[in-house]
Amino acid sequence: MDIKITVIDREGEAHQLDAPTDMAMNLMEVCKAYELPVEGTCGGMAMCASCQCYVLSDNPLDEKSEEEQAMLSEAFHVKENSRLGCQIPMDKKLEGLKVELAPE
Numbered sequence: 001m002d003i004k005i006t007v008i009d010r011e012g013e014a015h016q017l018d019a020p021t022d023m024a025m026n027l028m029e030v031c032k033a034y035e036l037p038v039e040g041t042c043g044g045m046a047m048c049a050s051c052q053c054y055v056l057s058d059n060p061l062d063e064k065s066e067e068e069q070a071m072l073s074e075a076f077h078v079k080e081n082s083r084l085g086c087q088i089p090m091d092k093k094l095e096g097l098k099v100e101l102a103p104e
Contacts, residue, residue: 003092007053008100009036019090027053027099028085038101044086049075051085052102059097061088077102 002018005027009015019030028051031038039050046067052075055061061083064072068087072078082102088094 001092003090003095003097005030005094005097005099007031007034007036008056008098010101010103019094021090021092021094023090025090026086027051027088027090027097030090031085031101036101037104038085040086042086046071046084046087049084049102050104052077052082053085053099054079054102055081055083055097055099057096057098059094061094075102 002020005017005019007015007017017030017034026044028038028040028044032040041050042048049071068084072082
């Protein structure tokens with residue numbers, strides 16, 4: 001089953017995406033599948049911050065792991081609502097999720 005999510009790119013353009021919840025994909029992988037400018041240099045291991053995004057909606061997200069918190073503590077442009085896209089698995093509870101890509 002797909003959910004609808006919105007990703008705002010670095011130019012401020014909103015992209016409505018269909019994200020599958022049955023393929024164990026995370027937000028970074030969905031963005032890459034739609035060719036949005038998300039590097040994901042480390043391959044989703046929470047070891048770089050190239051998939052950092054700002055969560056704009058109030059969907060229930062899993063708690064940040066220690067690895068994610070450590071990576072965000074060293075990243076640039078971090079805000080209160082910063083998350084790593086690779087650490088947000090696609091789930092039905094994220095229907096309507098809205099995020100903005102952080103600056104590079």
